[in-house]
Amino acid sequence: MTGTEKRDQGRSGYLIGLKWLIAAIAVGSSWSVLADWSALNMTQGVTEISREVYDLHMLIFGICVLIGVIVFGIMIWSMLVHRKSLGHEPATFSHSTKLEYAWTIIPIFILIGMAVPATSTLRDMYDSSNADIDIEVRGYQWKWQYTYLNDDPAQEVKFMSSLLTPPDEFYNRAPKREHYLSDVDNPLVIPINKRVRFLITSNDVIHSWWVPDFAVKKDAIPGFVHESWAVVEEPGIYRGKCTELCGKDHGFMPIVVKAVEQDEYENWLAMKQQEAKDVYETVGKTWSMAELMETGETVYAQHCQTCHQANGQGIPPAFPSLVGQGMAIGDLDAHVDIVVNGKAGSAMQAFAAQLNPAEIAAVVTYERNAWGNDVGDLVQPREVNALIVAKE
Amino acid sequence: MSAVIENHHDDHHHGPDKGLMRWVLTTNHKDIGTLYLWFSFAMFLVGGCMALVIRAELFQPGLQLVVPEFFNQMTTMHGLIMVFGAVMPAFVGLANWLVPMMIGAPDMALPRMNNYSFWILPFAFGMLLSTLFMEGGAPNFGWTFYAPLSTEYAPPSVTFFIFAVHLMGISSIMGSINVVVTILNLRAPGMRLMDMPLFVWTWLITAYLLIAVMPVLAGVVTMMLMDIHFGTAFFNAGGGGDPVLFQHVFWFFGHPEVYIMILPAFGVVSAIIPTFARKKLFGYDSMVYATASIAFLSFIVWAHHMFTVGMPIAGELYFMYATMLIAVPTGVKVFNWVATMWQGSMTFETPMLFAIAFVILFTIGGLSGLMLAIVPADFQYHDTYFVVAHFHYVLVPGSIFSIMAAAYYWLPKWTGNMYDETLGKTHFWLSFVGVNVTFFPQHFIGLAGMPRRYPDYALQFADWNMVSSVGAFIFGFSQLLFLFIVIKCVMGGKKATDEVWDGAEGLEWTIASPAPYHTFSTPPALPERATA
Numbered sequence: 001m002t003g004t005e006k007r008d009q010g011r012s013g014y015l016i017g018l019k020w021l022i023a024a025i026a027v028g029s030s031w032s033v034l035a036d037w038s039a040l041n042m043t044q045g046v047t048e049i050s051r052e053v054y055d056l057h058m059l060i061f062g063i064c065v066l067i068g069v070i071v072f073g074i075m076i077w078s079m080l081v082h083r084k085s086l087g088h089e090p091a092t093f094s095h096s097t098k099l100e101y102a103w104t105i106i107p108i109f110i111l112i113g114m115a116v117p118a119t120s121t122l123r124d125m126y127d128s129s130n131a132d133i134d135i136e137v138r139g140y141q142w143k144w145q146y147t148y149l150n151d152d153p154a155q156e157v158k159f160m161s162s163l164l165t166p167p168d169e170f171y172n173r174a175p176k177r178e179h180y181l182s183d184v185d186n187p188l189v190i191p192i193n194k195r196v197r198f199l200i201t202s203n204d205v206i207h208s209w210w211v212p213d214f215a216v217k218k219d220a221i222p223g224f225v226h227e228s229w230a231v232v233e234e235p236g237i238y239r240g241k242c243t244e245l246c247g248k249d250h251g252f253m254p255i256v257v258k259a260v261e262q263d264e265y266e267n268w269l270a271m272k273q274q275e276a277k278d279v280y281e282t283v284g285k286t287w288s289m290a291e292l293m294e295t296g297e298t299v300y301a302q303h304c305q306t307c308h309q310a311n312g313q314g315i316p317p318a319f320p321s322l323v324g325q326g327m328a329i330g331d332l333d334a335h336v337d338i339v340v341n342g343k344a345g346s347a348m349q350a351f352a353a354q355l356n357p358a359e360i361a362a363v364v365t366y367e368r369n370a371w372g373n374d375v376g377d378l379v380q381p382r383e384v385n386a387l388i389v390a391k392e
Numbered sequence: 393m394s395a396v397i398e399n400h401h402d403d404h405h406h407g408p409d410k411g412l413m414r415w416v417l418t419t420n421h422k423d424i425g426t427l428y429l430w431f432s433f434a435m436f437l438v439g440g441c442m443a444l445v446i447r448a449e450l451f452q453p454g455l456q457l458v459v460p461e462f463f464n465q466m467t468t469m470h471g472l473i474m475v476f477g478a479v480m481p482a483f484v485g486l487a488n489w490l491v492p493m494m495i496g497a498p499d500m501a502l503p504r505m506n507n508y509s510f511w512i513l514p515f516a517f518g519m520l521l522s523t524l525f526m527e528g529g530a531p532n533f534g535w536t537f538y539a540p541l542s543t544e545y546a547p548p549s550v551t552f553f554i555f556a557v558h559l560m561g562i563s564s565i566m567g568s569i570n571v572v573v574t575i576l577n578l579r580a581p582g583m584r585l586m587d588m589p590l591f592v593w594t595w596l597i598t599a600y601l602l603i604a605v606m607p608v609l610a611g612v613v614t615m616m617l618m619d620i621h622f623g624t625a626f627f628n629a630g631g632g633g634d635p636v637l638f639q640h641v642f643w644f645f646g647h648p649e650v651y652i653m654i655l656p657a658f659g660v661v662s663a664i665i666p667t668f669a670r671k672k673l674f675g676y677d678s679m680v681y682a683t684a685s686i687a688f689l690s691f692i693v694w695a696h697h698m699f700t701v702g703m704p705i706a707g708e709l710y711f712m713y714a715t716m717l718i719a720v721p722t723g724v725k726v727f728n729w730v731a732t733m734w735q736g737s738m739t740f741e742t743p744m745l746f747a748i749a750f751v752i753l754f755t756i757g758g759l760s761g762l763m764l765a766i767v768p769a770d771f772q773y774h775d776t777y778f779v780v781a782h783f784h785y786v787l788v789p790g791s792i793f794s795i796m797a798a799a800y801y802w803l804p805k806w807t808g809n810m811y812d813e814t815l816g817k818t819h820f821w822l823s824f825v826g827v828n829v830t831f832f833p834q835h836f837i838g839l840a841g842m843p844r845r846y847p848d849y850a851l852q853f854a855d856w857n858m859v860s861s862v863g864a865f866i867f868g869f870s871q872l873l874f875l876f877i878v879i880k881c882v883m884g885g886k887k888a889t890d891e892v893w894d895g896a897e898g899l900e901w902t903i904a905s906p907a908p909y910h911t912f913s914t915p916p917a918l919p920e921r922a923t924a
Binding site: 002015018028039040042045052053056057060061064067068071072074075078079082083084085088089090091092094096099100103104108111114115119121122123125126141169170171172174178179181182204205206209210212215217218219221222223224226227233241242243244245246247248249250251298315317318345347368 | 453454455456460464477493527528532533538539543544547548619629630633634635636669670671672673674675676677678700702705708709712713716717719720722723727728730731732733734736737739740748751752755759760762766767768769770771772774775776792811823836839840843844845846847848849850851852853855856875919
């Protein structure tokens with residue numbers, strides 16, 4: 001009888017016993033024959049926490065399967081045997097206080113059996129103290145910005161990370177690469193065996209930063225900074241996704257984290273710090289029209305094209321056209337201003353946070369002189385920089 | 393049961409009007425029930441077409457049919473239409489038809505208001521659907537419309553969406569007040585609350601849930617309206633507001649809302665299983681208490697939809713424990729249905745098939761819900777296809793199967809004709825296979841890491857997405873067969889007896905088939921008391 005079986009389980013109550021039972025079911029069933037397990041189940045990941053989460057998942061899953069097998073087994077038995085067509089006469093019982101108590105109380109013990117390990121895992125996950133490295137993760141429509149926080153602002157490495165897959169692949173004009181929609185231009189780089197704390201926030205709408213292999217998923221919410229952390233044990237490339245609907249390109253802002261050995265990480269960081277310094281210097285020099293146009297085209301393709309389109313025509317009314325109208329052929333200062341500061345109440349972002357002054361100067365110049373706009377004027381990076389500094 | 397004598401001569405004085413105005417002006421609970429059911433079926437097809445657009449796009453990786461902007465409009469409108477246009481009005485339609493007949497009342501207590509609450513709906517949904525043709529497109533921020541995506545970053549049509557939601561809310565509140573008043577005042581003399589059929593009980597509790605939470609929904613969309621047009625900053629962090637506040641208010645409505653869509657289903661299944669098992673419902677009292685407990689718990693678990701928003705650990709733990717508790721009364725219900733079947737004398741007509749599939753597949757959805765309650769694991773499940781699989785298991789083979797079961801079960805009473813049993817069973821098996829092929833693989837896709845609301849996906853998710861899309865088309869097109877079966881049954885067929893099913897109990901089976909335009913003009917004498 002089910003009642004007794006369940007009661008025995010509830011009494012023995014030890015998770016180890018249950019885990020054995022689950023393992024037995026898993027091995028005994030047909031799942032083990034299925035070749036590609038990873039296409040069917042949660043990843044075990046590469047952190048202690050992610051493995052705890054996986055074990056917890058398998059534990060609850062096993063309990064659920066067990067309950068399902070018992071309940072559906074009884075139903076199916078009943079359907080096969082207690083049929084009118086077999087001449088089975090209906091019984092007349094319609095109540096049993098004992099049974100009602102049993103199937104109210106036994107589930108409570110099963111639930112406690114699940115809640116205990118869940119609580120302990122959650123406490124571990126929430127303890128984000130004693131971080132070795134702090135990285136700010138900031139969501140944008142539709143890319144991520146990573147900032148390696150440093151007490152000295154000159155040493156602060158900050159970069160955008162956006163989708164590398166070209167549109168030709170999603171519009172089926174080119175064969176799809178192995179990491180279709182899962183590769184980015186600048187991955188986040190972290191050292192292994194260090195406690196890395198992620199400080200997650202957003203610049204516009206709500207995003208959510210999820211790396212399954214770390215069991216880290218936290219919403220990036222404007223006006224809030226939330227913490228999460230990971231100690232990655234194996235070097236490798238770990239891929240994640242945005243998991244909160246954030247508009248048009250929600251599906252096109254993947255996350256790539258590269259975990260490397262400590263010395264490789266240090267080399268990389270030194271290189272990035274040098275790059276930051278170089279940018280500072282380029283902003284100071286005087287650029288030619290050709291240089292600005294060339295850089296501008298690249299910047300436009302990376303940052304502007306998803307909304308304003310490759311031909312500058314946009315998708316009105318949300319994303320206005322830049323060709324032969326408005327800002328792009330109007331007042332130069334206003335044009336620089338909207339790129340630097342964005343436009344409140346629209347999807348136009350303040351790009352001062354994402355692009356360096358040289359890039360802003362280049363893209364503004366490009367927009368004024370591409371697609372037959374031919375305004376003919378240009379703006380120097382140092383002028384853009386002056387504007388940003390004045391604002392700060 | 394044969395003790396009840398019908399007052400047939402009333403019909404001669406108060407038959408239905410002729411033509412279109414019968415339906416526009418009707419205050420008859422049966423007519424209004426019919427209107428609700430047809431309306432909800434129309435919306436089911438509209439929302440279903442949107443689902444098929446989604447599944448067709450996801451058939452393989454790449455952007456084949458629609459652009460991401462339109463894909464987001466489809467996911468949003470599919471959710472809104474199915475929740476507010478298909479499932480909820482269908483249950484209101486069933487309540488209209490059945491509650492007065494089950495409690496021996498002549499009509500709903502507030503017939504004129506009943507007419508209004510239906511006729512608001514076509515306008516509400518007309519307005520909502522019209523946004524598809526507006527500049528900037530329809531709402532594209534998901535049916536949960538999280539701010540600030542639905543405020544600062546929304547298309548201009550959001551204002552029409554807000555007004556449409558207000559109208560739906562008004563309709564639901566009026567409808568539920570009507571149900572409460574009818575049940576509390578118009579029961580046949582001698583029918584105690586604990587004598588009521590479970591469908592009436594579940595609807596009474598559902599109606600209270602609706603009255604409690606629809607104003608909360610109205611409140612949250614009004615706050616959005618203020619943010620968008622009148623310069624407030626409830627949800628704008630830049631203005632000192634809080635985007636997470638939106639989610640708390642929304643889910644304070646949203647969680648009871650999901651039980652609004654399942655409690656009446658419990659009532660339907662509790663009517664059908666005893667009939668075809670030819671055995672009384674097991675544990676009637678505990679069924680009532682379990683329903684009430686689920687309704688109560690639904691108010692105190694809302695933030696389990698928001699485990700990743702960064703609540704403090706005390707909040708996460710509280711919402712995890714409270715959510716897990718729901719498994720207890722839900723389990724009681726499932727065990728009671730199984731115990732009702734046990735040692736019965738079962739036959740498997742179409743309503744019974746849908747009801748049994750409901751119990752099994754709803755339980756699968758309930759078990760995955762239990763998994764989702766476990767916070768650390770939820771961090772991996774949250775906003776992936778695992779969640780999509782979960783809530784479709786409780787809503788499609790849950791709510792919608794129960795509505796279909798109800799339609800087959802009571803159609804002979806409504807039309808006076810038996811539906812075509814062979815076609816009905818065909819419809820069942822196509823739906824059953826279709827639903828499982830569609831939604832079961834979505835568990836895998838989600839666990840493997842595909843987020844929901846993605847118009848395109850990485851290559852490792854391709855196989856199961858294709859399977860899921862095939863299932864969706866099987867399920868979608870089988871509903872045309874359902875339409876055909878219902879029309880065929882309305883047009884004619886084998887005449888139904890008054891009792892229709894040989895094991896059926898309840899006052900609705902004591903009146904003629906088809907049910908006369910006016911029933912119980914004088915209160916019926918109750919059959920022997922339904923106590924054990």
